[in-house]
Amino acid sequence: MVCLAMVREVYALLSRTAELNGLPLTPSDQWTNNCSLAKPTIGTGVSTRVSGVDNAHPSATRPVRSSQLLDKKADTMRPAKWIVPASLIALTLVATSCTSSSGNNADSPSGSSNQAAGTPDPNATLKLAGTSLAATLDPYGEPSQVWQGQFSLYDSLFTMDSKAQAAPDLATSYKYSDDGKTLTISLRSGVTFQDGSPFNAAAVKASLNRGLTMENSAVKNSLASIASIDAPTDLSVVLHLSKSDGSLPLALAGLPGMIINPKFINDEKALDTGAPGVGTGPYTVDKFVPVTSLTMTRWNGYWDKTVVARAPLHISFDRVLDTSARPNGLIAGTYDAITSTGARAAITAATQSNSNLKLYSYSTMLVPTIMFNTEKPPFNNPDVRAAVLRGIDFASIVPNVLVKAQDCTPKPQNQVFATGNWANDPSLGLPTYDPDKAKSLLTSAGYPNGFSFKLVTPANLGGDVAAAAFQSNLSKLGIKMTITTPDGAGSLAQFQAGQQDAYITTLLSVSNDPSGIVNDKLLALKLIPDNTPQGQAAIALAARAQAATVQSQRADLYHQLSKTVQDNTFVIPYCALNVGYGYNTKVHGVDQMYRTALTTSIFDPRVLWVSK
Amino acid sequence: MLKVLVRRILVAVPLVVVVSFVVFMLVDLSPGDPAQVLAGETATPDQVAAIRHQLGLDRPLFSRYWDWLSHLVRGDLGSSITTGEPVSRVLTRRGEVTLWLLLFSLIFAVVIGTLLAVWAARRPYGLVDRGVLVLSSLGIALPGFWLAVVAVLAFAVKLQWLPPLGYVSFSAGPWEWFRHLLLPSAVLSVVTGAEITRQLRTSLVDVMGTDYILAARARGISNSRLLFKHAMKNAAAPVVTITGYRVAQVLGASVIIDYTFSMNGLGQLAVDASNQGDLPSILGIVVVSLVFVVIVNALVDLSYGYFNPRVRV
Secondary structure (H helix, E strand, C coil): CHHHHHHHHHHHHHHHHHHHCCCCCCHHHHHHHHHHHHCCEECCEEEECCCCCCCCCCCCCECCCCECECCCECCCCCCCCCHHHHHHHHHHHCHHHHHHHHHHHCCCCCCCCCCCCCCECCCCEEEEEECCCCCCCCCCCCCCCCCCCHHHHCCECEEECCCCCEEECCEEEEEECCCCCEEEEEECCCCECCCCCECCHHHHHHHHHHHHHCCCCCCCHHHCCEEEEEEEECCEEEEEECCCCCCHHHHCCCHHHECCCHHHCCCHHHHHHCCCCCCCCCEEEEEEECCCEEEEEECCCCCCHHHHHHCCCEEEEEECCCCCHHHHHHHHCCCCEEECCCCHHHHHHHHHHCCCEEEEEEECCCEEEEEECCCCCCCCCHHHHHHHHHHCCHHHHHHHHHHHHCCECCCCCCCCCCCCCCCCCCCCCCCCCCHHHHHHHHHHCCCCCCCEEEEECCCCCCHHHHHHHHHHHHHCCCCEEEEECCCCCHHHHHHHCCCCCEEEEEECCCCCCHHHHHHHHHHCCCCCCCCCHHHHHHHHHHHHHHHCCCHHHHHHHHHHHHHHHHHHCCEEECCCEEEEEEEECCEECHHHCHHHHCCCCCCCCCCCEEEC | CHHHHHHHHHHHHHHHHHHHHHHHHHHHHCCCCHHHHHHCCCCCHHHHHHHHHHHCCCCCHHHHHHHHHHHHHCCCCCECCCCCCEHHHHHHHHHHHHHHHHHHHHHHHHHHHHHHHHHHHHCCCCHHHHHHHHHHHHHHHCCHHHHHHHHHHHHHHHCCCCCCCCCCCHHHCHHHHHHHHHHHHHHHHHHHHHHHHHHHHHHHHHHHCCHHHHHHHHCCCCHHHHHHHHHHHHHHHHHHHHHHHHHHHHHHHHHHHHHHCCCCCHHHHHHHHHHHCCHHHHHHHHHHHHHHHHHHHHHHHHHHHHHCHHHHC
């Protein structure tokens, strides 16, 4: 009997192994993904209560300036390679039990919004885990999107609301001059840094000047239009711009707008380690191990007393790369909330067997995209790029392959600005899969029998899976694609060096403003060629869009830019990424993290709280 | 004895030079640019070039290697390219985890392996012996990563007896420290333990068949005393050999354990550093591992003298 029980136990464990590694994709996963699209959007993001895909999104898996220096492969590094064979072995051994397990859960909804009532526990410790942590806590020193600590220690001048627009934070309002070359920002009163130093215009001036002049500043590009800064009063700052620039409020809603205590402006060590008093944020650092872990304690002098009243006393964050270890930690109670990067299926499985666990997803502004070297053949020819666009069946590949492999939203999209973002033009249609049209485009471009090209994409971020799927489609047109998947940041380097003809990665920027993607990706990587009339028109449009300071004008101009990019196939965006969080039901506010979750997969400590 | 140890360490010096240079070259030749990694995806080529210059990556390979070597001689392993931390500090922090993991896994392997071997050797080819044989074969055959996943699911997720991941230092509490080490160490000890079981069992069976054991048995000495007092010492030499060479292998296997249990030890550091082209960290790990393995092997050689006096001659 004992033996029989043990055998049963082992079978059950093996089934869990397979489930946790995301092998069975239950019908409920598909249902909830589709369902999420019908829900009202939360601005840029479509909120989804649950999904069942298994993958990492690049911002998360890049290695941190390290790890990231990968998720991205930081936020990613990525699922451990041996997990796949492990899952296969386990699944092979227990195929039957796995199947029945999936079937049993097929109809059960596996998550819900975490808005259940509860009383905040002011003495709680919130234990978090994700795939990446910065190498430094300096808000201007970390280029990768691994800013967990920064969002706890610092506040920005502006924040980002659910509609991905700038909202007041340390600044209460802003006003552009008529020519758009002067931006006057009013500052919040009664705010102090954690050491009691006053937050004022002088602090803002000193901080932004550091971002502009610091060697290797990660935010310099976002602040580039600032020519000089005045502080006419204690609570107002005037930014004199070299040209009209409507992107600043949103740019200042992220790291570029984080204000550093002037006392520490030249103290790199203090900024790297988050010494007490560096910022105005709600938490101070207890211990920071670069790239590895961070523990913090609530600062009761924080200016927003609603945050102080509900925020947990301590927050800990661990970097956990393994895609099984994180969900296991959530199930076992080691963690209260985790990022779902690469572990979505495992979290989904856990939520189905444990009603105390939930999964919440944001459809983000992050858009995986095929980029071309438009400076040389064959992709300097717009017909060739259009042929690639028409020759790939995105409508089939995205929902059937990339939802699971790349954390894509099920519906493909073909704009550089994600669905829900105000810069996205909802009236633009999706190009249809049309191999015959692709063939004729190739013929008119002088490649009737196809051609060969080299594509690079970072390993293990899902772009490799996407590339393989695209490769299959394109081979039918006689287009032979050779895929290279280096680890680390080698992909970009190879593409920039002209060693590769195409590149798959996610469009992202330090700036939350659409101009960030345009400047940091489309223009910096010369994806829009400046030697063609179409390219020049697009570049001029981008400049006008960035210069505009009236929101409706900005939106209109970015819509035009979207159309121009799409019409000329400068790049081929193919979906938006979902960022997900697994959490236990004592954790609240997961669905309110617009400030961080729409552009990254990090936690926002200002909105999270733990109930008693 | 000390002379042997010193000689072994001196022999390691040219080994460190050769191996570190090979590693230096391989990292340099491998794709990936730490400057690009540091600069991030949004950096312009000029910014990347500036960082590359700042890190000295635009200098010739030999010049950079010589710099590193001359600092090493002074005990300076340099600083991590990605975090800026001194490599020696990172190695100390991460090495603590790996060292405890290694130590616990070897203790588990030796203790459990020895007990099973003795149990099996008491009745060669009996039921227990065959059972132990099957068990040890399984221990060798089962992939460590799979075992780790199953162990976590069983003891941490399902039964919730032990934490599923992470490491806490001894100063945070001995009990928690031990609990966090128990599962990963146990998993890591399985292959070594299985090998020790098989090897020791065979040695014991051989020794137990020798004339001096037969004579001792004829004098009425109990089976247990025969095993533990008279046979064990003669049979132990192979166990020490296995334990010694398994140190290097366990060090390698700890990469998987680091990942699966999120231990943040040297294994994880090695993977991260390799992905990011963090040469100082990679070289630091190589040097420390090399010296550690050389010392362990020297100690193993020295121990032969204890187990077999003829070796001393």
